Amino acid sequence: MTEFFYLLFAASFAYLIKGITGFGNTLIMAPLFSFAVTNRITTPVDLLFSLPTNAYIVWRERKHIKLKIIVPLMIMLTLGAIPGVIFLSIAEDFLLKAFLGIVIMGIGVEMTFRHRIHSAFTANRWILILTGLLSGFLSGLYGIAAPIIAYVNRTTANRNEFRANICSVFLFDNLFRLFSYGAAGIMTLEVIQYALILLPGVIIGMAVGVRLDLHMKEKTVKNLIIILLIVSGFALFLKNILMM
Secondary structure, eight states: OHHHHHHHHHHHHHHHHHHHHSOOHHHHHHHHHHTTSOHHHHHHHHHHHHHHHHHHHHHHTGGGOOHHHHHHHHHHHHHHHHHHHHHHHHSOHHHHHHHHHHHHHHHHHHHHTHHHHHHTOOOOHHHHHHHHHHHHHHHHHHSOOTHHHHHHHHHOSSHHHHHHHHHHHHHHHHHHHHHHHHHHTOSOHHHHHHHHHHHHHHHHHHHHHHHHTTTSOHHHHHHHHHHHHHHHHHHHHHHHHTTO
16 A cells, blocks of 8 residues: 555656656656566556657647657657667566666756756757667667757757657657557556556646646756656665665
């Protein structure tokens, strides 16, 4: 019962952040869920939640979608996701979690210094390819396509445009991984049961997040996410590296 309430809180909080920013649900869910369940549960469960929420945001912001931004990224994501899905299906869970801890900490550090990185960042073909492939691999493995967020943020003009295009790419990725996880035997009955049980928390979190979006400062949310990522990533890495 304690595990249920913990997972319900984690899912609600993750999708509250999603409602505010248009992303971040997996960055929150992945490390928090990993303290209670395996990555083979966490990643596909989050996928089942991400698909409808991304579809909702894409529909709401559809006027701001730019095909020249999203189509190349969709192609690179697909190519990168294939080895990620394979690795998820065969790797030891403690290795997956230890590596996830490193990834989460790295994302937290990148978010801390993102403004400086962006000042020297130029969106060109090679950056697009590398960003897309790395994002695809991490997405196939953990459902995390964080590197792509910085790229889309740099190539869009405003908050609505950013949400429309990042969620369009994520929606395509969700559909591809839904098929891939099914084919790889990752989308199991246990995963579906977890998703159904936690669905009310996701709906509540998303609804609250959408409302808070009108009143909450992005800087406050960003700082909260950074602290949570670095602390949870380090704890996750330390916990699982000691198992080796």
